[in-house]
Amino acid sequence: MAEAQDPAKDAIRDSIAKTLLPLEGIDCLKPEQSAVLEHFLSGNDAMGLLPTGFGKSLIYQIAPAASGLLSFSAHCPKHIQTAKYPILIVLSPLMALIKDQVVEAQQFGLSAVSLCNASPCDERRILDGSFQLMFGNPETFVLDPKWRDMLQSTVFQENLVGIVVDEAHKTPNWGEAKKGGKAFRETFGRIAELRSLCKQGTPILALTASADPQTRKDIVRLLNMSKDTKFVEGCPNRINIRLSANRIKPTDNLSCLHWIVSGVKENPTEFGKVLIYCKEFDKCGAVWCHLKAALGDQAYVGKKVYYNCRIQVFHSQSPPELKEHILHSFRKNSSVLSIVIATTALSMGINFPNVRYVVNYGPPEDMEDMLQQIDYILENFNVLSPKYAEGIMQIVNKVFHDNLDLDDLFDAISDELSNDMEPSGDNHMPPASWVSLETPPEGVLVFPYDNENYDSDSD
Template sequence: MASLRGHSVTFSEERVSDAIRKAGVYFGYEKLKDLQVQVISGIIFGQDVFAVLPTGFGKSLCYACLPLVFDLLYKPSQPSIVCVVTPLTAIIEDQVSSLSSKGLATGSVTGNMTSNMLDRIKTGKCQLLFFNPEMLLQQSIWRCLLQSKEYKSRLQALVIDEAHTVIKWGETFRQSLKNLGEIRSLLQEDVKCLALTATATKALRVKVSELIGLVKPLVIAVSPCKQNMMYAVSKFNTIEETFAPVLKGIKTQRTSFPRMIIYSRRYDECNKLYLYFRSALEDGFTEPPDAPDLCRFRLVDKFTSCIVKSVKSQIIEYFGKDSCLRIVIATVAFGMGLDCPDVRQVIHLGASDNIEGYIQETGRCGRDGKPCLALLLLSNYMNHYREKSMLEYQSNTTHCRRDMLFQDADEYTHVDMGSKCLCCDVCTKSCDCGSCVQKHGICNFTFLDTKL
């Protein structure tokens, strides 16, 4: 039975399920996924919840439905409020824009609020309120807001989105993330917390739960392993030599070229790679070739912290819809929360710092379920910062890469891909299917030569 604090009435599972169904219909979904229903139900029934759901699964719909479900069940005199803490401003802006367009009263606490937004937040006009963690933790006005009479009576849940960053970023350059447990301590004891991420090993999940103060959380986890993805590692020589197949493909296929994200930890490398394509494509850098050099016409673009905010927003917009943009060269800041189902290849120029990060970044590929490739190009740069498991993955030549990546993930068991050549470059060596691309001599696991 579910009961809301301040209310003695309780509801059956059937009544809660019906409210969740109606909330889903409000957002255009006739039926939510079973695990989305479980996540929402867990909070409604008074549990903390830690949900590990794959990239593209629809995690944001879980917290978007929460205030509507509370209101459908309890019909309070004032609408319920749910607060969401997420580390990237781009995600906040995208969610506020998307959910507001569907009629949900949504607001955000970031560094560039309008006076109108500030008034709406202070008077409790936003049912779904997004916070940048630094603003929430470092400015007393927001702590006081959460403890105000208005919010004490109406705040029903706290959501920590991209929860893996609490550890991965919180212990390095975003220390506010590591201190989010302080916010939990300010709230009423019966305000439940939902942690969401696409990637977390069991050990990481336990550590994050402790830091943000989850109490005996209901764990809802799906293995992040995607059966439509092939994994490979290859040697990186020079930009010109290694990326020649990509250049050839973008020149000939233009806007038909399969979408690709190329990640590099180094800003200078991102710039060099971007300039390589820009110079080599010449007038063909845009579509049509004589178009102005603006985001909406480029075939290739770059996304780093040095890019101005307005351009970042445009890149996210154009990469998430039918547009000219085919390749984005980026640091890891690009892709988190991105809704782009048709990315066919994710290329890493140098490994991620850890396995969780690599799974998270490659997970932005193949959301539509169609075949895709995750290719790691070996680079010794910053190897001393990488965790042992990542170093073992990139040097491995004998073990299934899929097993190495997901062995510590919840709900993972070895996947029978049918043909070993559909799994990874290591498994392909022992493939005997008789029809794999390697036996036809057209696959050396480099970009366009892989016929997926």
């Protein structure tokens, strides 16, 4: 039976298609992108659960222009009818991510600005509604009376067409206190206040690459999203990634990372980029000191200054100039920088091409962080047969969706690695004994794991 015609849906789809016409290299959206955007433009709350690299940012980048076209339609959604110059607010958790998003939007031909460091001139233009996309963190929008008042101004009551919350899985993780403590960033739990300042019917779009069932419920509750919120989920399966868990003792002297030292020493230009995640600042420092000492003179290329060092550390307390250096250099294939040791401050939304290894020194905080970090591995590193990799990712997905703990994940992966499996074609699977991390293959997420001394509640 043919689908009944819906003039309102047809108008939205037509506006999206016309918005895409001048965009080089983008003929159409993926079905998941279309489903999220159509629901959002219709004035309804939506949540896009789409893997890293899937194109979440394209959804909100298209929204202002599509809204502008819709405003001329006889079937224009009510919340867009007054929007002569459609504006979209995007909330992101990290300054580095916001900076990336502004630059990307501007390269896309959009007028975009960050409220976090706006100049006086930009502030005047912001209040006048001159920008299509306005980025900021929750603290900026929730705590600054200037921006709260802005949302109630005539310009924004007429032209604001929606609010986007990027990396939405951090809303409950950071916005709510755990076990009687204080919330890490309490404004994440107050984002819903912004909705009360906007005109009635302003929709909200939550975007994330990872949110388990309970987190999804928490996001809906904290953002005051409608009971009719549409959930659109993309498959997170990556057939090119191998997972391994390596259990280490509390007395380990970081010898589990010696394969990185050997790889850099033997072939520094071809070894590939490595991201090492630690849960605490002191662990970052310990890993950096160990690798730097083990590499010796090879830790530097040329003069021994920080920008010639192969290894750097990125966390919230890193100096701004060092953060900028890492964000710029780690993207370049020709860069000296090949190893970055980081906290989760570097695991959300920032695009680093050609990352070959992702290592967790200690398990991630939760399955959501794990899925975020998996996606840094570049897609063209095919080292496993699809059948084997699919089996591993099925384990990950089951643990994630069934809310099992990380011990279950590591046990399941170890069992899978111990199975006898034959290599297929060109995709030769390393033997199960590879769990010892002697020489991990490219395209791998590794978990050196202290089973005896791991506290799942630590920061």
